[in-house]
Amino acid sequence: MIAGAFGLFLARHLEREYGVSVDRSGKSSTGLSRPDFFDWIAEVTRLRERGGSYDAVICMFGGNDGQGQFMGRRADPKWIRYGEDGWDQEYRRRVVAFAAAATGGTSALYWVGMPVMGLDRLHGRMRHLNRIYRGELCVRPRAHFIDIWRTLADRKGRYTQRKKIGRKRVSVRASDGVHLTSAGATFLVQDVAPRIANHLLGRSQHTFAGAPTVDEAPSRDATAHASPQ
Numbered sequence: 001m002i003a004g005a006f007g008l009f010l011a012r013h014l015e016r017e018y019g020v021s022v023d024r025s026g027k028s029s030t031g032l033s034r035p036d037f038f039d040w041i042a043e044v045t046r047l048r049e050r051g052g053s054y055d056a057v058i059c060m061f062g063g064n065d066g067q068g069q070f071m072g073r074r075a076d077p078k079w080i081r082y083g084e085d086g087w088d089q090e091y092r093r094r095v096v097a098f099a100a101a102a103t104g105g106t107s108a109l110y111w112v113g114m115p116v117m118g119l120d121r122l123h124g125r126m127r128h129l130n131r132i133y134r135g136e137l138c139v140r141p142r143a144h145f146i147d148i149w150r151t152l153a154d155r156k157g158r159y160t161q162r163k164k165i166g167r168k169r170v171s172v173r174a175s176d177g178v179h180l181t182s183a184g185a186t187f188l189v190q191d192v193a194p195r196i197a198n199h200l201l202g203r204s205q206h207t208f209a210g211a212p213t214v215d216e217a218p219s220r221d222a223t224a225h226a227s228p229q
Helices: 005-018 040-051 087-103 120-137 182-200
Strands: 021-024 056-060 108-112 143-146 162-165 168-171 223-228
Touching: 005 021, 005 056, 005 182, 040 087, 056 087, 056 182, 087 108, 087 120, 108 120, 108 182, 120 143, 143 182, 162 182, 168 182
Parallel strands: 021 223, 056 108, 056 223, 108 143
Antiparallel strands: 162 168
């Protein structure tokens, strides 16, 4: 999601409305489960070495992670299937490793959760992954989980294809029940961007879901590095 319109619109909004300088990096159809296809932990390490220090990192994972995790060609086992013993433990380890590599121990981390899904199996898996993100980030200094589960849901918290925006009901989700329409991406940005920017710029002491309070506010000329999947 964040590799597409949502990430692009979020970067533009942060720059235009809040004066935050944003560097974007993303690759579609990737996540933390398949480092054999694309290794985000190694990639974010390279990005930090190349780009220097950032005030904050914004990321979003999950859409492609509710599957088997590749452990390595010489590992035993080579794969841990979703739902098997050890899957959660390994995925938690990868979340922690990414967070450490992305922030370098100095940057704030804003981890955008996954939204409600239209496909039943994917819906359950994304809810489970959100619990993992929340649980790991709540004990990490300057790490913040941004819960968007209900942002794109109906009034009862269920999946909906359309949302009322102004006086109109607008399609916010693509026909696959997963991705966002352009209007949906814009709608989500309007919810997420102020939550990140106002906190990052010290305008709000809002504590995000599962996250500790930040004791010190960063400088107003903040930079954010978006690391989407």
